[in-house]
Amino acid sequence: MKKMIKFIIACAVTVALALPAAANAEDLPRFVNIATNPQGSIYYVFGGTFAKVISNNTPIKARVQASSGSSAYIPAVSRGKIELGVNNTNDARLAYQGKQPFVSSPNIRVLTVVCPLVVGMMVRDKSDIKTMEDLRGKRVAAEFPAQIAVRKNIESMLAANGLSYDDVKKVPVENLIQGVQALMEGRVDATAIAIFAGKAKEANSTIPGGVRFLSIDGSPEGAERMAESFPGTYPVTVEANAPGTVGIKEESTVQAYDVFLIGSTHLSEKAGYTIVKALAENPGEVQKGHGMLSSFNKEIMAKPNVTIPYHDGAIKFYKEEGLWDKEMDKVQQ
Numbered sequence: 001m002k003k004m005i006k007f008i009i010a011c012a013v014t015v016a017l018a019l020p021a022a023a024n025a026e027d028l029p030r031f032v033n034i035a036t037n038p039q040g041s042i043y044y045v046f047g048g049t050f051a052k053v054i055s056n057n058t059p060i061k062a063r064v065q066a067s068s069g070s071s072a073y074i075p076a077v078s079r080g081k082i083e084l085g086v087n088n089t090n091d092a093r094l095a096y097q098g099k100q101p102f103v104s105s106p107n108i109r110v111l112t113v114v115c116p117l118v119v120g121m122m123v124r125d126k127s128d129i130k131t132m133e134d135l136r137g138k139r140v141a142a143e144f145p146a147q148i149a150v151r152k153n154i155e156s157m158l159a160a161n162g163l164s165y166d167d168v169k170k171v172p173v174e175n176l177i178q179g180v181q182a183l184m185e186g187r188v189d190a191t192a193i194a195i196f197a198g199k200a201k202e203a204n205s206t207i208p209g210g211v212r213f214l215s216i217d218g219s220p221e222g223a224e225r226m227a228e229s230f231p232g233t234y235p236v237t238v239e240a241n242a243p244g245t246v247g248i249k250e251e252s253t254v255q256a257y258d259v260f261l262i263g264s265t266h267l268s269e270k271a272g273y274t275i276v277k278a279l280a281e282n283p284g285e286v287q288k289g290h291g292m293l294s295s296f297n298k299e300i301m302a303k304p305n306v307t308i309p310y311h312d313g314a315i316k317f318y319k320e321e322g323l324w325d326k327e328m329d330k331v332q333q
Contacts (some may be wrong), residue, residue, distance in 0.1 A: 027270040032083035033065040034261075035073035042088040042292065046114060049289025050084070050261060050279065057278040057285075060271070069146070070095070071102050078105030080266025084275075088117060089232030089258050090149045093307035101148065107264040109311035111276050112133050112301040114261055118236060120213035120254035122183065122200060122247060123190045132161040132214050135168055141179035141191035142170035150176045153192040156230030157255055160222040183207070190214070195238065195245045195254060196292065204246040209315075211247040216309045218253035226255065232307045233257040244291060258303065263311050272313020276301070280317065291321050298323065 005126060032054070036047035044066055051062035065082060067073040074095040076082045087095075088220040091102070098104030123129045135158070142165060144151040158164055171188045173179045179191035180199045184206050194199050195213060204210040216222065218235035225235050236256040238248050261279075263272055280287060280298045287294050300319045302310070309332050310318075 003076045014275055027268045028274060029060060029260065029268075029271060032060055032271075032275075033064055033083045035065050035067050035077060035085040037067065037069055037086075039066045042290070045259075045290050046086050046259065046293070048285060050086075052289075053282050054275055054278055057282055058274050060274065063087070064318045073103050074108060074262075075103040077262060077264050078107040080107070080264055083263060083271075084111070084266055085262045086114070087260050087262055088149055089260065089305075089307045090152050090230060092260055092262060093231055094148070096308040101145075107266065108262050109264055109267075109272075109309055109314075110306050111261045111263050111272060111311050111314045112236075113303050113306065114259040114277060115295055115300075116236070116256040116258055117292075118195050118238070118254055118256045119157075119192055120195050120252070121154070121157055121190050121216070122180070122193055122203065122211050122213055124207055124209065125185070125212040125247070125249070126209040127189060129189060129214070132157070132163065132216055135163065135190055135214075138168055138170050138189040139187070140165070140168040141173045141182060141188045143172040144175060144179070146175040150192055152230045154254060156226045156233055157192065157216050159229040160218075160226035160235070162217075162225070177249065183211075195242075195248065201246050212253060213247045213252055214262065215250075215252040216254060227305075230257070232305055234305065236297045258305070260308075262308075265311075267311065267313070269311075269313040271317060272311040273317050274313070276311075276314045276317045280321070302328060304328060306331065322332075 034047040034051055036043040047064040051064055054060055054062040070087050070091040073082060073085055077085045095102035095105040096108055173182055176193060180193055180203050182188040183191050185201050223235050235253050237253050238247055240250045242248055283297045286296045302323045304327055309321050
């Protein structure tokens with residue numbers, strides 16, 4: 001009988017100790033995966049940076065989970081199969097709305113804006129194309145079935161200047177790399193690429209005379225046309241010969257759109273809050289991850305031009321920090 005009583009007491013203590021742990025685990029997972037594009041991509045580097053900051057500053061251990069691309073992993077984030085993901089504003093928007101080529105992913109949420117991707121229309125420097133208007137009738141990379149965002153980059157930059165793909169000769173390519181390769185081989189006259197990209201530097205060193213980025217219409221009207229074509233985009237001015245760039249021959253206006261760290265409604269409010277707080281309070285650790293992250297700070301984490309809703313845990317943190325106002329409430333609605 002004494003042994004039986006001791007056994008019952010031991011079981012009761014075990015259950016009592018387990019209950020708080022289970023409840024805590026539900027709110028704050030021990031591990032999270034951060035889905036990214038393949039190893040070697042910018043998003044993979046970003047994911048590794050976030051994993052390190054989260055692991056070093058919270059009870060959560062994070063790790064990168066590379067994938068073939070955002071169309072593969074965004075639905076998994078939406079279903080709660082993967083906790084976090086690194087994506088751009090366009091892919092997130094299309095997935096959230098269930099538009100091709102994405103599977104409908106209505107449960108994805110923004111945790112934080114990370115940084116802008118800065119993109120421009122690149123041509124051969126020795127070509128007679130000096131302005132966006134000069135692209136009329138020229139051969140421009142098109143389609144991009146493997147990277148829909150690049151097609152939207154070009155469509156929206158053309159739109160900023162009152163042009164469309166109907167005004168140019170479309171040359172189908174598979175992805176961004178093929179578009180630049182076609183420019184290097186003389187099969188297209190223009191294509192789009194991030195102004196800090198290594199492939200842009202390769203093109204500049206390979207093409208006789210190098211490359212040049214065209215300036216787009218950055219007026220309020222041009223910005224409105226661009227954002228209507230590609231929601232979440234905005235014009236930015238880059239100084240001539242800006243560090244890390246090639247082909248910026250003079251002060252130019254190019255396109256920017258934001259990268260997000262996303263989660264889903266399956267991620268608890270406490271987990272979302274904890275992750276966002278860790279990133280906000282350790283901007284220096286984030287900035288060390290990559291040159292493109294040098295602008296990361298608490299002030300950019302909540303922005304009104306996002307294309308999907310924010311996570312409840314992120315909203316809680318931003319309200320505490322005074323980064324959330326009535327305008328953001330309207331954005332969330």
